[in-house]
Structure formats: C-alpha cells, structure tokens
Amino acid sequence: xxxxxxxxxxTVNGEKVRERVDARKTLVDFLREDLALTGSHVGxxxxxxxxxxxxxDGVVVRGCLMLAxxxxxxxxxxxxxxADAAEITDxxxxxxxxxxxxxGYCTPGMLLTAQxxxxxxxxxxxxxxxxxxxxxxxxxxxxxxxVDAVEAVAQARSGAKG
Amino acid sequence: xxxxxxxxxxxxxxxRPNSYIGRSVPRPNLARLTRGRAQFVSDxxxxxxxxxxxxxxxxxxxxIVAIATADAANAPxxxxxxxxxxxxxxxxxWVGVLTHLKGIKSAPQHAIAIERACWQGEAVxxxxxxxRAEAEDACGLVEVNYQELAAVTDSExxxxxxxxxxxxxxxxxxxxxxxxxxxDPDKGFKDxxxxxxxxxxFGRHTGVTNEPRAIVADWNPGDARLTVYHGTQAPxxxxxxxxxxxxxxxxxxxxxxxxxxxxxxxxxxxxxxEMATVALSKLLQRPIKFVADRIExxxxxxxxxxxxxxxxxxxKIDGTITAWEIDDLTGIGPYSVYxxxxxxxxxxxxxxxxxxxxCPNYRARARVVFQNKNxxxxxxxxxxxxxxxxxxxxxxxxxAKIGMDPLEIRRRNLIPDDAHPSSGPSGxxxxxxxxxxxxxxxxAMMNYAGLRAEQTRLRAxxxxxxxxxASFIEVTNPSAAFYGVGGAKISAQDGxxxxxxxxxxxxxxxxxxxxxxxxxxxxxxxxASAFGVPIEQVRVITGDTDNTPYGGGTWASRAxxxxxxxxxxxGKALRANVLACAASILQAKxxxxxxxxxxxxxxxSGTERLxxxxxxxxxxxxxxxxxxxxxxELMATRHYVPRAWPFAFTNGVQASYLEVDPESGFVTLLxxxxxxxxxxxxxxxxxxxxxxxxxxxxxxxxxxxxCIYDTRGQLLNGNMADYLVPMAAEMxxxxxxxxxxxxxxxxxxAKGAGEAGTAGAPGAVMNAINDALRPxxxxxxxxxxxxxxxxxxxxxxx
Numbered sequence: 039x040x041x042x043x044x045x046x047x048x049t050v051n052g053e054k055v056r057e058r059v060d061a062r063k064t065l066v067d068f069l070r071e072d073l074a075l076t077g078s079h080v081g082x083x084x085x086x087x088x089x090x091x092x093x094x095d096g097v098v099v100r101g102c103l104m105l106a107x108x109x110x111x112x113x114x115x116x117x118x119x120x121a122d123a124a125e126i127t128d129x130x131x132x133x134x135x136x137x138x139x140x141x142g143y144c145t146p147g148m149l150l151t152a153q154x155x156x157x158x159x160x161x162x163x164x165x166x167x168x169x170x171x172x173x174x175x176x177x178x179x180x181x182x183x184x185v186d187a188v189e190a191v192a193q194a195r196s197g198a199k200g
Numbered sequence: 201x202x203x204x205x206x207x208x209x210x211x212x213x214x215x216r217p218n219s220y221i222g223r224s225v226p227r228p229n230l231a232r233l234t235r236g237r238a239q240f241v242s243d244x245x246x247x248x249x250x251x252x253x254x255x256x257x258x259x260x261x262x263x264i265v266a267i268a269t270a271d272a273a274n275a276p277x278x279x280x281x282x283x284x285x286x287x288x289x290x291x292x293x294w295v296g297v298l299t300h301l302k303g304i305k306s307a308p309q310h311a312i313a314i315e316r317a318c319w320q321g322e323a324v325x326x327x328x329x330x331x332r333a334e335a336e337d338a339c340g341l342v343e344v345n346y347q348e349l350a351a352v353t354d355s356e357x358x359x360x361x362x363x364x365x366x367x368x369x370x371x372x373x374x375x376x377x378x379x380x381x382x383x384d385p386d387k388g389f390k391d392x393x394x395x396x397x398x399x400x401x402f403g404r405h406t407g408v409t410n411e412p413r414a415i416v417a418d419w420n421p422g423d424a425r426l427t428v429y430h431g432t433q434a435p436x437x438x439x440x441x442x443x444x445x446x447x448x449x450x451x452x453x454x455x456x457x458x459x460x461x462x463x464x465x466x467x468x469x470x471x472x473x474e475m476a477t478v479a480l481s482k483l484l485q486r487p488i489k490f491v492a493d494r495i496e497x498x499x500x501x502x503x504x505x506x507x508x509x510x511x512x513x514x515x516k517i518d519g520t521i522t523a524w525e526i527d528d529l530t531g532i533g534p535y536s537v538y539x540x541x542x543x544x545x546x547x548x549x550x551x552x553x554x555x556x557x558x559c560p561n562y563r564a565r566a567r568v569v570f571q572n573k574n575x576x577x578x579x580x581x582x583x584x585x586x587x588x589x590x591x592x593x594x595x596x597x598x599x600a601k602i603g604m605d606p607l608e609i610r611r612r613n614l615i616p617d618d619a620h621p622s623s624g625p626s627g628x629x630x631x632x633x634x635x636x637x638x639x640x641x642x643x644a645m646m647n648y649a650g651l652r653a654e655q656t657r658l659r660a661x662x663x664x665x666x667x668x669x670a671s672f673i674e675v676t677n678p679s680a681a682f683y684g685v686g687g688a689k690i691s692a693q694d695g696x697x698x699x700x701x702x703x704x705x706x707x708x709x710x711x712x713x714x715x716x717x718x719x720x721x722x723x724x725x726x727x728a729s730a731f732g733v734p735i736e737q738v739r740v741i742t743g744d745t746d747n748t749p750y751g752g753g754t755w756a757s758r759a760x761x762x763x764x765x766x767x768x769x770x771g772k773a774l775r776a777n778v779l780a781c782a783a784s785i786l787q788a789k790x791x792x793x794x795x796x797x798x799x800x801x802x803x804x805s806g807t808e809r810l811x812x813x814x815x816x817x818x819x820x821x822x823x824x825x826x827x828x829x830x831x832x833e834l835m836a837t838r839h840y841v842p843r844a845w846p847f848a849f850t851n852g853v854q855a856s857y858l859e860v861d862p863e864s865g866f867v868t869l870l871x872x873x874x875x876x877x878x879x880x881x882x883x884x885x886x887x888x889x890x891x892x893x894x895x896x897x898x899x900x901x902x903x904x905x906x907c908i909y910d911t912r913g914q915l916l917n918g919n920m921a922d923y924l925v926p927m928a929a930e931m932x933x934x935x936x937x938x939x940x941x942x943x944x945x946x947x948x949x950a951k952g953a954g955e956a957g958t959a960g961a962p963g964a965v966m967n968a969i970n971d972a973l974r975p976x977x978x979x980x981x982x983x984x985x986x987x988x989x990x991x992x993x994x995x996x997x998x
Contacts (some may be wrong), residue, residue, distance in 0.1 A: 060333075071331075076243035077236015079411045079461070082494045086920035089410055117236035129306040134226050137889050141234030141716030143410040143461030145363050151233065164933070171928035177462045177922070178716050180896035181928040182959075183889055 051119025068100030216572015260913025298686030306491020321499025388523025392514030411461020548583025668967025676952025695749025730771025894957020
C-alpha cells in the first residue's frame with residue numbers, strides 16, 4: 039500500500055501541516071475531514087459549482103478537482119485563514135450590508151473568487167463581475183446583490199487608493 | 201395602499217418609537233457565514249459517528265431477486281451492511297395521502313426497497329462504515345441480482361389499458377384526479393369572438409440546493425432518545441415522523457437544525473434514505489451520518505413541474521376574456537411523497553389558473569399518474585409557475601390574436617382593486633389584492649413605452665427583442681386548510697417565546713426556521729419593535745424541537761407572516777409583564793410607562809425611569825425587595841395562526857425584456873422587473889432579495905433546467921455539467937417595486953414573499969420570447985425549457 043498513502047507537508051492558512059493522506063483524497067475533503075476546516079464546502083464534487091474554492095499558491099482552484107497529494111509543498115488559503123487575516127473584511131461587510139448571501143453555502147467560494155477579481159484593481163463593469171463569478175453557483179440570491187456588493191467594494195477600494 | 205420605497209415610512213398601526221418594521225436591517229448571524237464558521241449538518245462530526253452510503257437501483261423498475269452482502273461486510277472499515285428487509289424491523293413504511301385530496305392513493309414506501317425497486321436511484325441496500333469513502337467502496341461489493349421489469353415512463357400512456365400497473369393492488373396508475381367547473385364555460389366559449397387553444401409543457405426540474413440533503417442521527421440508548429441534526433425546513437414535522445415510524449414517543453426525538461445550505465421546498469419532505477439513516481442509528485446504537493452526493497441529489501431529491509397542460513381561452517374583440525379551460529397531466533414517480541403528497545401541485549394549478557382575472561367561466565381537469573421515475577413533490581412556488589405561465593401565456597396569445605396591447609388586455613380583465621373581497625374562477629378567496637396599482641407601477645418603473653419604441657427601432661436593424669408580462673397571485677400564510685385538515689401532522693400555527701435576560705437583552709425562541717431567507721432578522725425586528733429594545737439586544741433561537749415553541753417551520757411563505765405575528769404578540773405580552781414589574785418597583789402605573797431603546801421611560805415625556813438591566817437585576821437577584829405578592833414574569837409566549845382566510849393571497853406583476861438571436865436560438869436576458877404586494881414590508885431588502893432569488897429560480901425552469909429521462913426511465917443528465925442552472929453571467933439585473941396592502945388577519949399585516957418571484961418569472965420570459973419572435977412568424981413557444989434548439993424549431997430553421 040506504500041503507493042496509496044503519501045506524506046505531505048502543506049502550509050494551510052500560514053500553519054505548517056504534515057499529514058499522511060490517501061492518494062485519492064481531494065483537497066477539499068482533506069481540509070474538511072483531516073484539518074476540520076469546514077468553511078470550504080462540497081457542492082457538486084465535479085468542478086462546476088465552486089463551493090469548494092480555495093487558494094493554492096495564490097490562485098483560486100476547485101478543492102474538489104485537486105488532490106491533497108498534489109498540494110505537497112504548496113501554500114493553501116481557505117476562507118477561515120483569509121477571514122482571520124482580515125484580508126477581505128471590506129468585502130465581507132459589503133456582503134452583509136447588501137444581503138449578498140442567503141443560505142451562505144456558496145459564500146466562502148464566492149468571496150475568494152470575488153477577491154481574485156478585486157485584487158487586479160480598477161472598477162470592473164457589472165458584466166465583468168458577472169463573468170468572473172460565472173463559475174460560482176448561488177441558488178439563493180439571483181446574483182444581483184452579489185454583483186452589487188463586489189461593485190461597491192471595487193469602487194471603495196479604488197477611491198481609497200485615490 | 202401605497203407604493204413602498206426602499207425604506208418606507210413606518211406603518212401607522214405598528215407605529216412605535218424606534219420601530220424596526222419597514223427598515224432594511226442587516227441580518228444577524230451573517231458573519232459566521234462570511235467567515236467560514238457556520239454549522240451546516242454536512243460539517244458535523246460526533247464521537248463514534250459512522251457514515252452511511254447506499255446501493256441504489258440502476259433500473260427504473262426491477263424485482264430484487266437476491267442481495268449478496270458478504271464481500272461488502274468484510275471490506276475495510278465496514279460496520280454493517282443492511283438490506284431493506286432487515287431495516288424494516290426497526291422502521292415502518294409510510295403512505296403519502298391526505299384525506300382532503302379526495303381519492304388520492306399511493307402504496308407503502310419503505311426506507312430501503314424490499315423486493316422491488318421502482319425508480320432509478322431508489323436505495324436497495326445500506327452500507328455503514330468508518331468513513332464515507334469506505335462505505336462507498338463497500339457498496340461496490342454488494343451484489344444485487346435484479347430482474348428488470350417493464351418501466352412506465354410516459355405519463356401520456358400511463359393510464360392506457362396496455363400499460364403495466366406499477367402497484368397492482370391500487371388497480372391503476374392514477375394517483376389523483378380533480379375536476380372543477382365554475383361559471384358557464386360552454387357559454388363563455390360560445391360568446392367568444394376568438395378561441396385560442398394550445399398545449400403547454402413544463403420540464404421536470406429540481407431544486408439543486410448547494411448543500412445537498414444532510415442528516416446526522418444519534419440514537420442514545422442511555423437516554424432512550426434520538427437526536428437528529430437535520431438540514432430541514434420543518435423540525436417539528438420531522439420529529440413527529442421519526443417518532444411515528446421508529447415506534448418512539450415524540451418527546452424521545454429532538455430535531456436540531458442549524459445552518460441549512462438551501463431548501464426551496466426540497467428539504468420539507470420525507471426521504472427514504474434519511475428515514476433509513478435514523479433507523480440505522482437506532483439499529484446500530486451510534487451516530488450515523490448521511491450526506492447525499494450530487495448524483496444522489498439528482499436521482500432522489502424531489503423533482504417538480506413535469507406537467508403537460510392543454511389549455512384554451514375565449515376572448516371578445518374588445519378584450520373581454522370569456523372562458524378558460526385546462527387539462528393537466530402530470531407524472532409524479534412511483535410514490536406520492538409523504539406526508540404532503542404529490543397531488544398538491546396539480547391541485548394548486550386547478551386552484552390558481554385564471555386567478556388574477558374576473559372571468560368566472562372555467563373548466564379544469566388535473567390527472568396525476570404514477571411512473572417509474574424519481575418522485576415529484578412540492579418545490580418553491582408549488583404550481584404557481586405553471587398556473588401563471590398557462591394563464592399569462594393564454595392572455596398574451598389572446599391579446600396578439602385580437603391585436604391588443606398586452607397591458608391593455610390585463611387592465612380590462614384583472615380583478616379591480618376596489619372589488620375585494622373577491623374570488624377566483626376556482627372559488628379561491630381573496631381578502632384584498634392590488635393588480636391594477638401594481639400594473640401601473642410596473643408600467644412606469646420599466647418605462648414600457650420607451651422599451652416598445654426601442655424594440656421597434658431595433659427590429660429595423662434585425663435585432664429581435666421582446667417584452668413579456670405575467671400578473672400573478674401567490675398563496676402565503678397558509679391556515680390549517682393546507683395540510684392539517686387532511687390529517688397531516690404539519691402545524692399551521694407557530695409560536696414565539698421571548699424572555700428578558702439578566703442584562704436587559706431579549707431571547708426569542710421560535711418554531712419558524714432560518715433557511716437563509718432572513719427569518720431570524722424578521723423575528724428580531726418585530727420583537728425589538730414590539731418590546732422596545734435596540735435590535736443588537738435581541739437574540740433569536742430557531743431550529744431545535746427541545747427549545748422552541750411547537751410550530752410548522754418554513755414553507756409556503758409563512759415564516760414572516762405567521763412567525764412575525766407571533767413575535768409581535770409575544771413582544772407586546774412581555775412588554776406588559778415588564779411594565780407591571782417596573783410599575784411595582786417605581787410605584788407608578790404601568791399605563792404611564794413605556795419601554796424604549798432598552799429603557800423603561802415615562803410614556804408622555806420619554807424620560808428614563810429605569811434601565812432594563814436594573815429591572816432584570818432586581819427581578820432576578822433581589823426579588824425580596826419587590827412588594828409582597830408580586831411575582832415578575834419575564835418570559836412570554838404567544839402563538840398565531842390565520843383564521844379569517846385559508847390563505848393570505850399576495851399579488852404582483854413581472855416583466856421580462858430579452859433578445860433572441862434568430863440564427864443561434866440563444867436568449868439574452870436584458871432586464872427583469874417585479875412589482876409585488878406582500879402587505880406590510882417588514883424588511884424591504886429581504887423582500888427584494890427573496891423576489892430576486894425567486895425570479896432567477898423561475899428563469900432556470902424557463903430556459904435551462906430539465907431532468908431528461910430516456911424511455912427506460914434513466915436520468916440522462918444527473919450532474920451539474922449537463923443539468924444547467926442559472927449562473928451569474930447569464931442573469932439580468934432585477935428591479936423590484938412594492939405596493940402595500942396589509943392583511944387585516946393580523947396586526948402586523950405581513951403576507952409572504954418567498955415564492956412570488958418564482959411564480960411569475962417563467963411566464964414573463966415565455967411571453968417575452970414569443971413577443972420577440974412574433975414578427976418572424978415563429979410558432980409560439982410553450983414547451984419549457986426554451987432551449988436554443990426549440991427556438992430554432994419554432995423558427996423553422998432546423
């Protein structure tokens with residue numbers, strides 16, 4: 039069975055983690071089951087819904103389409119870490135103020151994906167925001183409020199930069 | 201009646217200092233969701249918890265000849281392999297019928313199939329293991345010997361003599377039939393200058409909640425209690441059902457519902473695999489977790505909307521509608537779903553068709569048949585999207601036939617705003633509606649004349665845009681008439697308990713549940729307003745049968761209207777109790793005092809007399825200083841159920857503006873509008889977001905969503921890559937407006953708003969597509985979803 043289980047070393051939300059993982063285990067299952075980081079959600083398990091979105095070495099990926107063993111040596115950021123680091127506090131506040139979440143199951147993935155767009159800078163159009171979020175499924179809101187919240191943060195951040 | 205702005209003035213009957221009613225207060229508890237710190241059932245782990253996975257029938261209809269479980273039982277991590285016959289020793293089967301749906305019939309359904317599987321996806325064996333992965337591995341080692349049986353898949357032939365009867369003991373494949381005749385339809389059609397007849401089709405679709413169904417059942421033989429952590433809309437209903445079918449008393453069952461990742465009616469039914477999970481916990485005496493994966497969700501979450509409706513309208517040249525006729529046929533799978541039944545959607549279609557209009561001449565028939573596909577049952581806006589699309593489709597086809605503007609034909613036929621109370625063609629009763637005011641508001645809000653001018657200008661350039669409308673009514677705040685009178689243990693009443701804590705904050709416990717719609721915010725706003733504290737000093741507890749008043753939960757747009765009124769009454773009751781206590785401390789008269797902003801004040805001057813914190817300190821820690829014989833009662837409970845009307849009907853009108861590419865058949869949604877009247881608006885932002893989310897769910901059914909089965913009963917697109925749902929890039933911005941006609945059945949006057957968006961959107965989109973294609977002489981599209989392929993067919997291009 040030596041080929042089935044692998045020792046991996048990952049930095050998760052800034053903490054160094056060493057675990058032995060089953061080769062078939064997805065990154066999101068590893069985060070949720072082995073590290074009890076349940077903020078990343080499992081929606082479709084085939085890369086469509088985006089509920090499992092996490093960052094690997096700074097890039098937003100589908101946690102269900104990447105295996106934990108592939109992340110050996112990588113830096114992984116989940117919603118818990120990004121929230122605790124206060125990286126997206128303005129975006130989180132905008133989502134609350136605009137009621138851009140209802141059940142909240144898609145929200146962690148939606149926030150990380152929106153932040154990916156926002157860090158590029160500038161004020162994206164509503165169409166650009168919609169296009170960037172088009173891989174993140176939300177059944178509750180109809181998306182309008184999410185687009186409003188992201189747009190408001192883009193404007194605020196642009197203004198803040200003056 | 202008045203138009204509500206985004207932050208409308210406080211409704212006068214509820215006018216209290218510092219009222220939160222009518223204000224867009226942010227929902228409490230959202231930060232846990234934005235920080236990844238929520239508690240969904242799928243996140244939950246308990247000590248000794250094991251995981252269940254199910255072997256599911258690959259056949260739509262098959263006899264289970266034998267099940268060989270030895271290899272699975274010996275697989276790594278496996279704790280138990282349990283067949284239907286073995287599980288039946290701890291859980292009894294159920295039959296989904298209600299006595300007020302006359303003649304409805306169904307067969308006993310088991311938690312795990314015994315002898316026969318009746319749809320592709322029905323569980324035939326359970327495996328319990330240390331991990332879900334090991335349980336699934338072992339499922340692959342269970343050998344089931346099936347004898348395939350003929351599958352009944354076409355509802356059109358389900359009742360024909362040559363078709364096999366799925367449950368021979370029932371005699372035929374007819375679940376339920378309803379016939380209704382109102383007024384004089386024959387005379388109505390005879391009086392018409394034109395009769396338009398067509399057939400509408402509605403694709404089978406499903407809820408696709410982002411969090412799949414999830415349950416953790418924990419039978420503790422030491423307590424003789426079952427605790428079920430359940431992503432459900434109706435904890436008390438499930439408490440009753442778990443107890444009933446496991447042979448327990450209800451007090452032995454506690455249902456806990458924390459965060460739920462989307463419901464929409466999907467999570468308000470009895471699912472065989474969830475019943476199997478609680479039974480497995482009882483059998484194995486340890487916590488068992490089951491979370492449906494996405495494929496299991498597609499083949500077992502209830503489906504809805506699979507209706508074929510032959511429909512007819514009569515109209516005079518002056519636009520007067522003279523008669524309606526519908527013949528609905530729907531296939532609901534092999535079992536009527538327990539306990540709400542699968543007859544309700546067809547029944548609603550008969551109730552609601554023609555509902556906004558004055559024409560009383562109406563003939564309807566609805567037949568509900570069994571078939572070997574996944575079960576169908578109530579999903580957001582039950583029946584409304586279908587009845588509305590049929591009605592509004594007929595109205596716009598009639599308008600086109602006589603050359604009348606679609607808004608004008610509505611103005612001539614909608615029930616006048618001053619004609620209430622009134623009734624619809626099926627006999628349904630309306631307390632007060634505002635169709636005309638809503639229409640006028642929509643007309644102005646969307647700049648209808650401007651859009652028509654733009655449409656005409658663009659047509660000259662070969663760009664085909666369409667405008668479509670849908671007036672609608674929506675059933676909300678259901679009384680016991682919905683389920684209770686039919687014998688189901690589903691509570692129509694709901695309760696709120698409010699207590700003052702020792703620092704002057706209030707704790708509200710309620711039977712209505714939070715599914716993300718904002719029930720907690722609404723309860724907090726109403727309680728804060730009625731009692732008199734800042735909203736930051738209100739905590740709301742929902743979703744726990746041990747710790748909330750008995751209630752129905754969240755369905756049929758009832759949480760705000762029913763739970764909100766209970767909170768209003770409980771808040772007033774607690775205020776009276778607290779003022780009695782304050783009066784005894786202050787040696788004042790209670791009627792001279794009030795509670796404002798967390799302080800007991802002089803009613804007339806507003807001067808502070810006593811903080812609630814000080815009052816609580818005295819009442820809880822120094823009651824010895826209170827006058828002899830005075831006992832402070834700092835907790836109050838009130839319940840509410842609508843009694844004057846079976847339902848609080850709401851109304852509204854939607855419009856869709858879109859562009860169709862006649863070369864590709866693609867539809868681009870440009871804008872959507874909805875004006876609705878849900879009575880008193882407690883939180884305008886939450887109402888607007890319910891409307892927007894509902895509209896997009898309706899658009900999904902109109903354009904994308906379809907559970908496609910082959911003739912053998914195999915679901916061909918049971919995954920999110922092939923079953924399309926609305927995503928951000930394809931959805932339009934949605935403008936929402938309000939007209940306010942409070943119900944007089946409650947002091948609060950609030951009706952529901954959760955389903956209005958879904959009710960009207962499909963009809964509006966359909967009418968807009970047909971409006972866009974009319975100059976191209978396309979055959980009107982009436983078969984949802986309107987895929988590019990169907991549009992090209994209508995244009996004769998393929």
